[in-house]
Amino acid sequence: MIDLDHNATTPLDPRVREAMVELLARDDLGNPSSRHRRGQAAREVVEAARRRVAQALGAEALGVTFTSGGTEADDLAVLGVARALRAAGQPAGVLTSPLEHPAVRGSAARLADEGIPVAELPVDEQGRIDPTAVAEALRADPRLGLVSLAAANHELGNAYDLPAFVAAAREVRPQVLVHTDAVQALGKVPVSFAAWGVDLLSLSAHKLGGPAGVGALVHHRSLRLRPLFAGGQQERGRRPGTEATVLVHGLGHAVALAGAEQPRRRARAEALRQRLLEGLGALGARIHGDPVQHTGNTINAAFEGCDGELVMMSLDLAGFAVSTGAACSSGSPSPSPVLRALGQPPARAREALRLSLSASNTAAEIDALLAALAEILPRVREAGPVVRSAS
Template sequence: MFRPVYLDHNATTPIDPAVLAAMLPWLESQHGNASSRHEYGRQARQAIDEARQRVAAAVNAHPTEVVFTSGGSEANNLFVKGAAGCLKAGVIAVSAVEHPCILKPALQLQAQGWRVRTLAVDANARIDTADFAEALQLKPRLLSVMAANNETGVLQDIERLAEAAKGSGWFHTDAVQMLGKQVLDFRALNAAGLHAMTLSAHKACGPKGAAALILDKRVEIQPQIAGGGHERGLRSGTENVAALVGFGVAAELAAQRVAELPARLRAMQKALEAGLLGLGARIFAQGADRLPNTTYFAFPGIDGETLVGKLDREGFAVASGAACSSANPEPSHVLRAMGVEPESARGAVRVSLGAGNTEADIEQFINALQATVGRLQGLTALAV
């Protein structure tokens, strides 16, 4: 069977064999409901408790700070809407480059009297320091700034921002793309002034359908799913035991591998970007600190969707932006916030590397890209 080289790990990652092995018993024979009082239920509850401990340990949090959800989008909505539901309406400050699952619920709060203050970024997608300071003058009750952008890979200095925001409201970061690629220390960030953080299993070689909101216990949130009172009453619904078990193992493995994996990814990223620049590509946010696996680029006059389709047929799976927004034909809101002109933004293509990629993958990709771009540029010249 034809299997393209997979270069889209920011969209999702393959499940690690150790994660799958840990999940299988909970899909085959251990089918108890964790709320049941019999032995099947007690075993399921113990498995969830152990998964919670693993996730907490991976990011230096306490197990009681881990609230399991079905995905990063739900965890982000739980913070934005849940925290807002326990506060008097005021200002919510969110960066211009947030994932839609932060931006859209923030906008929904306007119907409840909230004011959305968008935090500007510079040409390299970093939070504009002066604009952030200006926003803090409004004393926002809620703030959310993404730790690592899913499109550009740009890293924000969350610790510095949280320190600056002390005295304002509850501060959250979407750290979905960070797990396994950078060290995450919730305790240190919490001491600096961060109150909540979102993680997702499938971004770190775990299963889809499992995520967590790491939440300072001082933060009161209103449940968005009411029912049986699961997750200490913060998120009702019968637990997906197999997925949570897998999440626990994936988080543990991610924390172990973060000591060596980023350096290997960075070496491949360097080779990739040297090849791209040699072909005349523009690399977005090249001057910023970025995840070691993420490169976002464009070629003049070439449509990103077209290039992604051609590369897929050549055997390389890449993305034209965020997977969650692939149905939206508009240029990336992240690139627009950076001041990138629409024509260039429409050409954007993202390569996101993973543990299974090799230097040979990079070499083959650059060769295929050179041939594909050459053909597309030739067609463009004929059309002029």
């Protein structure tokens, strides 16, 4: 199977696997919250991982909170901050966009149900967001206290100018908090908590060669966050539950490698992306997303008259892994909310495929995909549209 769905997950980096296996072989590790030697040995592993993440991102180690993944990190950022702001009697409304990951959009919807204001920024037909719109939205609604915008879009591959968003927001309201979901950015574009000037940053290990089931929310150490659930005082009271020592260890190594190798990974993936883009153009593809500011690995392509789900399944049978959108929303009969936000009608949005590459792909794999598409597309067009139960 040729993997062209790296935005959904990535293979475990052999170096990360080796580090985790070495840790699994140790018999001296206990609960990292225990005060005896076995517990403190595990605690040192957890804290070393925390330091690696902080160093790679230009953050403070005490501002790294480990979570079960990117979804929980997003939920903790949006729900945890908004609820803490409301409890403190401060503006708690959330400013976001219709392009965000389902975790951010879902958290915002939950806050709206709780009576907390939520506002969405306008986007253009390529999924771009004008920083001036951030300033205008904050100026128009003094109830907004948190801005949550992704550093890179999971479906389009757009990369965003976070410092510009932060500058626009702080010009209007210096105390406003800014969160970014950097899950799809880390390892593809330069990511810096300090240089970007954000207050919170989400990441996930399995998107960058680490293990599934672990992520982190990076934030200022003094930031007030309401925990999502009850329990102990782990992670300085922000995230109850015993830390997954081995997974956290893998996360630390994966983040460090992604930061150090980002330029090389980007150059390799971008060369393959350009090859794929040219081939898709020859097949008549319609490309969604920003042609200039992108992650260098993702293409969202659609073929007139071809149902994306049928193309994806046909490619799967031919030995290629691709997707039609966010892995967290797979199986939904509804067209992509991201493409709908770009102004695509439902029928055209359902024609989309997401192709996401990594430095491990090869030119031969790209050529093989293009050859397979040349055979598959006419058959899918002949089959006609798929009837679905939801629109």
